[in-house]
Amino acid sequence: MDKILIIDDDEELCELVSEYLGVEGFTVECVNDGEAGLNAALKGEHDIAILDVMMPKMNGFDVLRALRETSQMPVIMLTARGDDMERIVGLEIGADDYLPKPFNPRELAARLRAILRRSADTSDTNANENLSVDGIELMPAARTVSLGGGDVNLTSVEFALLHELLKTAGNIIKKEDLSESVLERKLSPYDRSLDMHISNLRKKLGPRGDGSERIKTIRSVGYIYTVV
Amino acid sequence: MKLFVKIFLWFLAAIALMVGVIIFVTRTFQTAPMESRWQRATRNQMQIYGGTATQIAAAEGENGLRTYLARLRDVDPPRDVELVDSNGKVWFGGESETPESKDLTARTFASGAVETDFSSEERSLGSAPVTFPDGRKFVLVLQWERPAPQGLFWGSTLGYLRLGGLLITALLLCYLLALYLTSPIRKLRHATRNLADGDLQTRVAPNLGIRRDELADLARDFDEMAARIESLITSQQRLNRDISHELRSPLARLNVALEIAKQKSNAETAPILERIETESERLNEMIGRLLTLAKLESGDENIERVRVDLTELVRDVAADADFEAKAKGKSVELTKAAQCVVMGSENLLRSAVENVLRNAVRYTSDGTTVDVQLAANNGHATVKISDHGGGVPEDELTNLFRPFYRVGEDRTRRTGGIGLGLAIAERAVKAHKGTITAKNVNGGLEIEIGIDVAEARTK
Numbered sequence: 101m102d103k104i105l106i107i108d109d110d111e112e113l114c115e116l117v118s119e120y121l122g123v124e125g126f127t128v129e130c131v132n133d134g135e136a137g138l139n140a141a142l143k144g145e146h147d148i149a150i151l152d153v154m155m156p157k158m159n160g161f162d163v164l165r166a167l168r169e170t171s172q173m174p175v176i177m178l179t180a181r182g183d184d185m186e187r188i189v190g191l192e193i194g195a196d197d198y199l200p201k202p203f204n205p206r207e208l209a210a211r212l213r214a215i216l217r218r219s220a221d222t223s224d225t226n227a228n229e230n231l232s233v234d235g236i237e238l239m240p241a242a243r244t245v246s247l248g249g250g251d252v253n254l255t256s257v258e259f260a261l262l263h264e265l266l267k268t269a270g271n272i273i274k275k276e277d278l279s280e281s282v283l284e285r286k287l288s289p290y291d292r293s294l295d296m297h298i299s300n301l302r303k304k305l306g307p308r309g310d311g312s313e314r315i316k317t318i319r320s321v322g323y324i325y326t327v328v
Numbered sequence: 329m330k331l332f333v334k335i336f337l338w339f340l341a342a343i344a345l346m347v348g349v350i351i352f353v354t355r356t357f358q359t360a361p362m363e364s365r366w367q368r369a370t371r372n373q374m375q376i377y378g379g380t381a382t383q384i385a386a387a388e389g390e391n392g393l394r395t396y397l398a399r400l401r402d403v404d405p406p407r408d409v410e411l412v413d414s415n416g417k418v419w420f421g422g423e424s425e426t427p428e429s430k431d432l433t434a435r436t437f438a439s440g441a442v443e444t445d446f447s448s449e450e451r452s453l454g455s456a457p458v459t460f461p462d463g464r465k466f467v468l469v470l471q472w473e474r475p476a477p478q479g480l481f482w483g484s485t486l487g488y489l490r491l492g493g494l495l496i497t498a499l500l501l502c503y504l505l506a507l508y509l510t511s512p513i514r515k516l517r518h519a520t521r522n523l524a525d526g527d528l529q530t531r532v533a534p535n536l537g538i539r540r541d542e543l544a545d546l547a548r549d550f551d552e553m554a555a556r557i558e559s560l561i562t563s564q565q566r567l568n569r570d571i572s573h574e575l576r577s578p579l580a581r582l583n584v585a586l587e588i589a590k591q592k593s594n595a596e597t598a599p600i601l602e603r604i605e606t607e608s609e610r611l612n613e614m615i616g617r618l619l620t621l622a623k624l625e626s627g628d629e630n631i632e633r634v635r636v637d638l639t640e641l642v643r644d645v646a647a648d649a650d651f652e653a654k655a656k657g658k659s660v661e662l663t664k665a666a667q668c669v670v671m672g673s674e675n676l677l678r679s680a681v682e683n684v685l686r687n688a689v690r691y692t693s694d695g696t697t698v699d700v701q702l703a704a705n706n707g708h709a710t711v712k713i714s715d716h717g718g719g720v721p722e723d724e725l726t727n728l729f730r731p732f733y734r735v736g737e738d739r740t741r742r743t744g745g746i747g748l749g750l751a752i753a754e755r756a757v758k759a760h761k762g763t764i765t766a767k768n769v770n771g772g773l774e775i776e777i778g779i780d781v782a783e784a785r786t787k
Contacts, residue, residue: 110577110580110581112581113577113580113581113584116581116584116585116588117584119584119588120584120587120588120591123588123591180573180576180619188675200616201576201580202576202579202580202582202583202608202612203580203583204583204587204605205583205584205587205588206587289647289648289649289651289652290645290648290682319640319643320643320644320647
């Protein structure tokens with residue numbers, strides 16, 4: 101059973117979410133402040149964390165930043181609705197996904213499952229082959245990526261994205277397909293999270309030696325991992 | 329004309345007028361009487377000279393007279409002295425015989441009295457009869473340089489100095505005075521401008537120094553007003569934000585509780601739970617938008633200015649909106665997309681265009697197309713979004729951007745709008761110093777967003 105860590109200062113909400121997710125088949129632990137949440141997350145006992153941005157003392161961004169120094173544990177951020185900045189900052193720091201709060205718990209459960217399935221992807225035979233493109237080594241079994249010999253730290257979404265892009269290197273992947281295969285949801289209008297993940301991926305990989313962009317945006321179609 | 333220039337010129341004119349009046353009065357009431365007094369004195373003098381000469385001729389003889397005449401000649405300033413007899417023969421002097429002196433001589437011989445000639449500006453002449461002891465008649469003629477009437481401002485170094493001094497003092501004085509009067513007004517105006525632009529922390533009094541006049545009072549009143557407005561607006565904004573924030577927590581709990589209820593629901597309760605969910609979604613969205621609006625209005629979200637490819641942004645949003653519109657049997661078409669890059673926050677600009685466009689999609693009639701155009705000229709980018717939804721009554725056009733403003737109640741209920749989209753768009757555009765206007769075109773509403781494009785920069 102998947103173990104979920106909820107870090108949110110709203111105790112009543114935590115209780116309700118625990119109850120809901122319990123019925124959905126998850127094991128849930130709640131922590132009500134950022135610091136305790138960070139410590140709990142760093143123990144490595146949980147499969148995924150749900151992290152609220154607005155918390156007293158240590159806010160969600162600080163927790164995520166501290167967590168990402170050592171751990172690539174999947175994280176879903178709960179951001180304030182109507183605040184695009186929070187959403188983008190969260191994804192930039194390395195959240196795997198975000199949900200504006202108040203959220204629909206069904207949606208939360210779906211996203212949790214999608215991320216968990218992805219990080220447990222290792223048994224997928226099709227995806228198990230190691231890929232080596234353009235100096236990037238991607239090893240699905242170990243879920244590691246190295247670039248020119250050095251390790252690159254990727255979140256699970258970024259990893260899955262890069263995997264998809266490398267599998268079809270040189271060909272365009274549609275945004276719709278990427279959304280379904282990586283985020284496991286239909287591409288909805290006004291959803292910019294795919295773009296954000298791609299931009300993070302670009303930042304982490306950096307441009308090629310000759311300065312050209314590794315991942316190109318094909319306007320209003322999708323993305324392509326360019327091959328030289 | 330600028331107030332500064334006006335005050336400066338007025339004071340300058342006043343000073344010039346004052347100086348003019350002083351000169352005029354001096355001339356009229358002082359110089360002219362002085363002149364006539366001087367002429368009378370001269371005449372008396374001539375009388376005395378004539379008398380004295382006659383007496384000296386009688387007492388000391390011709391030699392004594394010569395000595396006296398020579399003394400008369402050598403006073404300072406020197407004068408021409410001559411003594412002429414009735415035949416016109418010069419007995420003494422005579423180096424400077426002129427037609428005027430001859431004429432004057434003739435007149436004295438005729439009248440036997442003192443005669444003067446002040447007609448010339450340069451030389452004055454005076455003549456007096458002199459009688460020798462032997463009865464011979466002579467005429468004593470004196471010619472001298474007339475003292476030039478001393479000009480107050482010209483004609484001498486002192487005059488020019490006086491004029492220069494006066495001019496410089498006047499200019500300096502006027503300048504300082506104009507500055508003194510207008511600088512607080514300028515500061516006030518600057519502050520008013522800032523306040524109007526939404527900088528509620530603007531205050532004037534600290535900039536005015538130690539003034540105790542009406543302008544300082546005005547500045548203090550202005551500050552009081554600004555402080556009051558600031559506190560009103562910030563408290564209202566804080567209230568807005570706090571309410572929205574506080575509403576979110578129970579709503580989040582409500583959502584989860586609702587979902588739990590649905591897990592346990594049966595066929596009878598399911599539809600009503602669905603309904604509750606719809607309503608809570610609506611509340612949700614409204615709160616989100618209120619928060620966005622509160623944030624934009626408080627202006628505390630300092631917008632970072634980066635280069636934003638407006639073309640791509642509009643294209644993206646139009647594509648998204650088209651996708652959404654297709655589901656309702658409507659469509660969005662980007663008919664013109666000029667290349668332009670602007671400086672600003674991509675998120676804010678996106679939300680501006682998105683809100684206007686979604687609004688247009690919401691109100692356009694079924695089966696019609698919302699037209700989107702992006703044009704760029706003269707360093708100005710314009711996004712035009714026009715729908716076919718019957719437009720809005722003319723007198724309500726400007727109200728469209730007010731939060732929660734609705735054109736006709738039933739229209740909103742049917743279309744499910746919240747009434748915040750355009751308000752958010754307006755604030756977002758204003759934050760970029762842009763313009764947003766609405767007008768009716770061809771049986772539809774056309775909203776135009778104008779924003780300055782970024783200066784071309786070579787990469």
